[in-house]
Amino acid sequence: MKFSHSIQFNAVPDWASKYIAYSNLKKLIYTLEKKVNEAATAQRDDEERTSLIRDETDPDPIFRRALDNELDKIAEFYQLKELELYGELEELIKDKDTYLKTQVEELGNSTELDGSQLLNKRRITLSTNIPAATSPTSLSPTNGKRTGGAGASVAFQSDSDSENSEDELISSTSGGRRRKRASTVGTIGSNDLLSSKPRHRNSVVYDEFNEGLLTDLYDQRITLKKRTINLYVSMVELKSFIQLNKTGFTKALKKYDKILNRNLRDKYITGSVLPAYLFQESTVKNLGNGINSVEEVYAQLITNEDVEAAKKELRLYLREHVVWERNTVWREMIGIERKAQAANLGVRRTLLGADVPDERMRRQGDEAEPEKTELRTPLGTVTCPRWLISSNFFVLVISIAVFLALLVAPIFHSAEQRGCFAILVFASILWATEVIPLFVTSLLIPFLAVVLRVVREDTKPHSRLDAKDAAKYIFAAMWTPVIMLLLGGFTIAAALSKYHIAKMIATKVLSAAGTRPQTVLLTNMFVAMVASMWISNVAAPVLCYSIIQPMLRNLSPESNMSKALILGIALASNVGGMASPIASPQNIIALQNMKPEPSWGEWFVISLPVSILSILAIWIILLVTFKPGRGTNIVPIRPMKDPFTGVQWFISIVTVATIILWCFAHRLEAQFGDMGVVAIIPIIMFFGTGILTKEDFNNFLWTIIILAAGGLSLGKAVNSSGLLHTIALNIQHATHEMSLYGVVVTFAALILVIATFISHTVAAAIILPVVAQVGAQMEDPHPRVLVMVSALMCSAAMGLPTSGFPNMTAIMMEDNQTGQRYLRVKHFISRGIPSSIATFAVVVTVGFGLSRLVGF
Incomplete structure (x- = not known):
């Protein structure tokens, strides 16, 4: 894939104008090439004026200015975006701490359930399949022992027929689309669900926990999860922004040096690109640390502080987001290419003096041809498939008719020769007209040669081979x-x-x-x-x-x-x-x-x-x-x-x-x-x-x-x-x-x-x-x-x-x-x-x- 297409394919659509304008730089390179060659040709015989013109038309300052403009644009956008995302990260960490503190304070004062105190103050697990207005149906204490500090770990379970809704609530991270997942995210481990014996006190549980409190905590957690995923996606995209633009500068300078026979790339990369703020190693390192902080926040909120599990889930959301986004961008790019082709080539082209439809353009058109068409006859209008009245279909019908006629025509005395002559003419017509692909016609030849038994022994008396021997004979001829x-x-x-x-x-x-x-x-x-x-x-x-x-x-x-x-x-x-x-x-x-x-x-x-x-x-x-x-x-x-x-x-x-x-x-x-x-x-x-x-x-x-x-x-x-x-x-x-x-x-x-x-x-x-x-x-x-x-x-x-x-x-x-x-x-x-x-x-x-x- 060309880099000009690759940068469109991998760019964030909302930031499209902020990336390096690689296509414009290529056009500038070709323009400079043309000007330099015209000047050199016009003054080839005058050495003094040639040197003067070369000084005046030195392409390096022009191309440097274009690169500087692109670099300033990219750096300015990056600094603003970085400031915005770091601010969001700081707010997210504060809100996360507040949420965990509120969770401990509110649920830490809960009364003991049947002799068991709720433990582990930071590991509240709210099942993702509990709607906001639905109360839990069962409660299982996690441990029979008290621990230091006021805290509780509660596991709620919904009815078996309730629907998973958490992933639907965070669908904004992938453009409003997220497939449902059967697994529950953020539930505690099996060891935390141990209890001494079954409990049947659903009504007591419902009375002890306020429905409004659970709903509020649940909504806060979902909101924080959405914010964490969005921030993670944005920061990874910003990291990709750095890499794509750095590659763009390298490729643009390489093309410039190659086409105009210059040596600007190393000097400009070393002197301008690498010292820029967004391309500095410290900047990339700080951005990586920011991504790590987001992963830790997600781990504390969702995966019980399991950072590896948090990374896995965040990458899954990122992958789904990128797949959806690239699919949309790719469709738009294909549409633009189709329109450009239609403008340049037209829908029809003249070939050998005749107006012939351009099949490629017809297939790539925005509107597909109707599969059926109406055919007017003296008896009325008949609807039939389009392929039935196409020229290729009539040529194929005529070819088959000629083939069948030659099979029975007494042109040759031997049945093998009649059959082989029919195959020869039939294949020649199909090859010449290309009504079916050429290689398909080639595969048709051994099939007909075996079925019609046109193959004979090489030695006298040249008796006719049966189908089994004929197949071996004819396939041996195909692989030589x-x-x-x-x-x-x-x-x-x-x-x-x-x-x-x-x-x-x-x-x-x-x-x-x-x-x-x-x-x-x-x-x-x-x-x-x-x-x-x-x-x-x-x-x-x-x-x-x-x-x-x-x-x-x-x-x-x-x-x-x-x-x-x-x-x-x-x-x-x-x-x-x-x-x-x-x-x-x-x-x-x-x-x-x-x-x-x-x-x-x-x-x-x-x-x-x-x-x-x-x-x-x-x-x-x-x-x-x-x-x-x-x-x-x-x-x-x-x-x-x-x-x-x-x-x-x-x-x-x-x-x-x-x-x-x-x-x-x-x-x-x-x-x-x-x-x-x-x-x-x-x-x-x-x-x-x-x-x-x-x-x-x-x-x-x-x-x-x-x-x-x-x-x-x-x-x-x-x-x-x-x-x-x-x-x-x-x-x-x-x-x-x-x-x-x-x-x-x-x-x-x-x-x-x-x-x-x-x-x-x-x-x-x-x-x-x-x-x-x-x-x-x-x-x-x-x-x-x-x-x-x-x-x-x-x-x-x-x-x-x-x-x-x-x-x-x-x-x-x-x-x-x-x-x-x-x-x-x-x-x-x-x-x-x-x-x-x-x-x-x-x-x-x-x-x-x-x-x-x-x-x-």
């Missing part, structure tokens, strides 16, 4: 070494991201890029490509966008440089998805369909030149179309100054060792067997040592893993049923006059079109098994060439905002100040489609040539 390889990639990505290794390396490279727009753009694109190789092309653009935020803050949202940067990172991340076997799920599916699997070294020989040339081609397209160098002032990225820790060195060594083993996997088959076994090394090393936790494991992209597993099971089913062989023969017949290169170009173009409109992973799951089979059936078999080129083309499809995760992330990028989106759909169409075509040309020429050179 390549899925383990994907998990290993996720583990490395999580470690590199969590411990900021990727960010440190990226900022180090970007800091050397200088301020020339063309160089900065190209450097950011290569950083995005390299990051996509190791932390996936899903996380890479998010990392890169966070790094360039200082640069974006100093550029206008309408600046061509802003658009070129964001779009360039997205397109480069797509290209980076082909650079390594773990960069994207489609590469995992490609490895599964290449026999034998290529080593990492072979993959790099092909993918790296293709990626580098594609990045250069896209860079030229962006320079020509955006012309980002015109009137653009670039703020250089500063490298992270934190030293490389031992944990970071350990992660780096394990990562590099794992990659080396992957590169030489074929030579190490006798030791490891498969790359998936090598992938277990980082999982054990990072999770076993506590570097990554169970939460990190749960945060893996399991939907992607299930999606890839579903694609593998579909390919296995299509192959086992004989459908793949039949389709491959038909395609081979249609392309028998084509050369190998002609088939490569044909399939590359087909995949480029399909992957532009649907997920890259889905396109790979559907097409790559077919491509592998077609290559195997050719007169000159080269299935690995076809699969390799096709896999590279899956990542090259980037013509629309929906073409891959990087594009989806890029189109949602907004200016923090105005909430205005940097990119529109037209930017992807006008730059993304030419970039896809340029990458296509590189893949079918350089990629194909290198594949043949490697021996595919």
